[in-house]
Amino acid sequence: MRRHQVAAIALAVLPCLVTPGIALGAESIIQAPPGTIAVIPADGREPQLIPRVEHDAIDYVPLGGFARAIGARFGWDPYSYRGWIETDSLRTRFMLDSPILSHGSEVLQLGAPLAYDENGLLLPTDYLRLLTERWHGDRIAAWRSGAGLFHWGVEAPVFRDLRIHTIGRRTTLRVPSPRLPESSLLWSSSEGLEVVLSGVAAHPESLTIPEPHGLIHVREVRGAPKGCRILLDVDRQALGVDTSYDEKNGVWELTLTSSPDDVAKGGFLLVRPVARPQHAAGTGPVIITAWVDPGRDTPESHGALVDLAQRIVSTLADTLMQPAELLESQGRVEDAISANRARAALFIALRTEGYPGGEGKLQIVRASSRTHWVPLDGPERTQETTARPLLWSETAEMTLLEADRIATILASHLEVYRGPRSVTRDARPLRWLEGLTMPALIIYPAQMGDRISVEKLFDPLERAGLARAIAFGISEALAAGRSERLP
Amino acid sequence: MRRLIWIAAIGVLLVAGVLLVRALLGVLGQPPNVQHGGGVEPGAPTRMIQLFYGSRDRVGLEGEDRAIPDLGGEEAMIERIVTEYLRGSRSRIAGFNPAVRVRGVFLAQDGTVYLDLTSELLTRWPRGDGLEWVSVGGLVCSITENVPAARRIQILVEGKIIERPPGAIAIDLPLEPVGFRGFTEDWES
Numbered sequence: 085m086r087r088h089q090v091a092a093i094a095l096a097v098l099p100c101l102v103t104p105g106i107a108l109g110a111e112s113i114i115q116a117p118p119g120t121i122a123v124i125p126a127d128g129r130e131p132q133l134i135p136r137v138e139h140d141a142i143d144y145v146p147l148g149g150f151a152r153a154i155g156a157r158f159g160w161d162p163y164s165y166r167g168w169i170e171t172d173s174l175r176t177r178f179m180l181d182s183p184i185l186s187h188g189s190e191v192l193q194l195g196a197p198l199a200y201d202e203n204g205l206l207l208p209t210d211y212l213r214l215l216t217e218r219w220h221g222d223r224i225a226a227w228r229s230g231a232g233l234f235h236w237g238v239e240a241p242v243f244r245d246l247r248i249h250t251i252g253r254r255t256t257l258r259v260p261s262p263r264l265p266e267s268s269l270l271w272s273s274s275e276g277l278e279v280v281l282s283g284v285a286a287h288p289e290s291l292t293i294p295e296p297h298g299l300i301h302v303r304e305v306r307g308a309p310k311g312c313r314i315l316l317d318v319d320r321q322a323l324g325v326d327t328s329y330d331e332k333n334g335v336w337e338l339t340l341t342s343s344p345d346d347v348a349k350g351g352f353l354l355v356r357p358v359a360r361p362q363h364a365a366g367t368g369p370v371i372i373t374a375w376v377d378p379g380r381d382t383p384e385s386h387g388a389l390v391d392l393a394q395r396i397v398s399t400l401a402d403t404l405m406q407p408a409e410l411l412e413s414q415g416r417v418e419d420a421i422s423a424n425r426a427r428a429a430l431f432i433a434l435r436t437e438g439y440p441g442g443e444g445k446l447q448i449v450r451a452s453s454r455t456h457w458v459p460l461d462g463p464e465r466t467q468e469t470t471a472r473p474l475l476w477s478e479t480a481e482m483t484l485l486e487a488d489r490i491a492t493i494l495a496s497h498l499e500v501y502r503g504p505r506s507v508t509r510d511a512r513p514l515r516w517l518e519g520l521t522m523p524a525l526i527i528y529p530a531q532m533g534d535r536i537s538v539e540k541l542f543d544p545l546e547r548a549g550l551a552r553a554i555a556f557g558i559s560e561a562l563a564a565g566r567s568e569r570l571p
Numbered sequence: 572m573r574r575l576i577w578i579a580a581i582g583v584l585l586v587a588g589v590l591l592v593r594a595l596l597g598v599l600g601q602p603p604n605v606q607h608g609g610g611v612e613p614g615a616p617t618r619m620i621q622l623f624y625g626s627r628d629r630v631g632l633e634g635e636d637r638a639i640p641d642l643g644g645e646e647a648m649i650e651r652i653v654t655e656y657l658r659g660s661r662s663r664i665a666g667f668n669p670a671v672r673v674r675g676v677f678l679a680q681d682g683t684v685y686l687d688l689t690s691e692l693l694t695r696w697p698r699g700d701g702l703e704w705v706s707v708g709g710l711v712c713s714i715t716e717n718v719p720a721a722r723r724i725q726i727l728v729e730g731k732i733i734e735r736p737p738g739a740i741a742i743d744l745p746l747e748p749v750g751f752r753g754f755t756e757d758w759e760s
Contacts, residue, residue, distance in 0.1 A: 166675070179675050179730060184685055186677045197730055380699060438699030441627035441664055447701075452750035508629070512704050513750035515741035528700070531630075 116232030255298030324352025395551030444537030625664030625705035666697030666706030682722030708751025
């Protein structure tokens with residue numbers, strides 16, 4: 085039997101299966117017929133059945149049918165591959181194959197793209213709720229995938245009490261919610277941890293806020309559109325956070341842990357750095373590596389870069405108090421993980437530049453932001469949790485400032501060696517450097533399109549002089565950093 | 572005979588003089604460093620924009636003025652800016668494949684521009700760190716400098732975020748212009 089025939093039969097028997105305006109959250113046993121979704125408005129209008137299709141293991145619903153079921157119009161422009169659903173006052177736009185939707189001036193990122201088949205433009209069912217809630221004021225939508233039921237325009241369920249319990253090094257905040265709410269966590273250095281829940285609301289008058297317990301102190305619960313905001317003070321021992329939903333008991337949970345192992349195993353997101361910022365510079369090794377580009381570097385330039393790195397390490401052995409190591413590059417990400425695990429004081433990569441213009445100046449580059457990070461690993465973590473905790477962004481900013489300081493000293497040494505205006509410094513959004521947890525720089529000693537610059541790189545005497553200038557710069561920068569940190 | 576030679580010489584000088592004056596008038600009548608972008612029709616409203624390409628003197632960005640049609644809202648303007656940017660520059664360095672086309676532009680309320688480009692972007696990605704930096708940076712700065720509401724750019728290819736960027740720049744995240752301005756000028760001053 086074809087899908088539309090199933091849908092037609094199901095539509096005929098639907099009033100027997102579902103009750104219009106059914107109370108959301110009731111332990112109903114009703115279920116939409118196979119291959120269909122029952123769209124059930126809360127305002128008493130007739131439920132409607134629309135087909136449910138699967139492509140590449142993703143569950144879809146035809147957008148046109150869905151729009152009509154919620155009382156909206158649907159449009160499709162085959163030339164621009166764009167579709168939209170609209171009422172007189174609202175419009176949401178979609179683009180074929182694109183995992184974004186545009187609602188007014190708001191653009192939402194979806195986890196899967198829209199698709200197209202004989203049913204028309206298809207929207208992943210995971211986003212029915214996301215879409216519909218933007219269309220229905222303060223009310224919410226509820227999607228029960230297993231039963232194929234989509235209730236929309238219902239009021240958010242309300243909770244009256246929050247509970248906290250602690251087991252071992254974990255403290256859990258429990259929020260009663262008959263359905264899985266959408267949640268997001270926001271850090272603020274002044275406000276603490278803010279939990280934003282959509283789909284479950286706090287009772288405005290009779291909410292009981294629990295006493296501080298373990299790692300969690302509930303400071304305040306505020307109302308929010310379609311949900312609530314819970315403001316928490318987090319104990320300084322807390323390291324990681326995780327959220328989950330207990331479907332059986334209808335409880336949303338936020339768990340904080342003070343165990344480094346929980347974070348290391350990947351089950352918890354890191355909420356605080358586990359290393360003191362003072363630890364980052366001055367005690368671990370200085371790591372020097374050569375990053376070769378196989379598509380551009382020749383065997384000769386490859387050899388020259390590695391030789392330069394070796395010379396820097398050799399000179400540092402005489403001038404630096406801490407060890408310096410030559411890292412044989414295994415790849416950018418692998419190098420970052422190695423440096424982080426070694427708790428390096430400084431990471432410097434040497435690389436040639438292939439820019440098709442310019443005078444072949446020496447370039448020193450650091451990351452422009454720290455948006456990626458590679459987890460720390462090592463036995464010292466547990467001993468350091470007593471240090472004053474800082475938010476991750478604070479230490480990242482300090483690391484960038486430290487990289488600036490080292491780059492400035494390095495540049496002054498290189499200018500003494502190569503001459504005035506022979507060095508540039510830049511900050512760039514380089515994802516490899518952004519994964520490093522210590523000050524990190526790339527030095528471009530040569531520009532492959534500039535003959536003089538290449539000749540200098542290939543000259544062993546020039547390399548020896550350059551290596552000394554870089555090593556002296558590193559030594560001075562780290563020595564100055566140590567003296568600044570002394571009490 | 573000598574008279575004829577004099578007359579011929581004066582004639583040549585006169586023609587050369589006229590040509591020189593016309594050439595000078597042509598140069599003076601045109602604003603310096605301005606190119607007209609594609610799709611500008613005579614009499615249609617135009618807007619001056621500044622696009623950023625790689626300098627031929629150093630690894631960094633330089634501005635270049637263009638005139639483009641001044642029609643539509645901010646998203647349409649961003650689409651035109653990017654289309655114009657992808658046409659490249661005659662005097663400066665452009666690293667992107669000129670076959671790249673704009674599939675769509677969405678400007679979010681928080682100032683994030685979702686810029687959806689065709690897959691040609693990845694088939695010929697700029698080679699070399701400096702070229703990649705000025706190519707991506709030029710695109711980001713060309714949008715943010717000309718459209719005040721645009722604060723950061725999320726590049727998409729065929730509607731998707733690039734989970735594995737092909738080069739050194741973290742294009743899997745929204746890019747802000749500050750990441751491309753560097754601090755070269757501070758140092759050189």
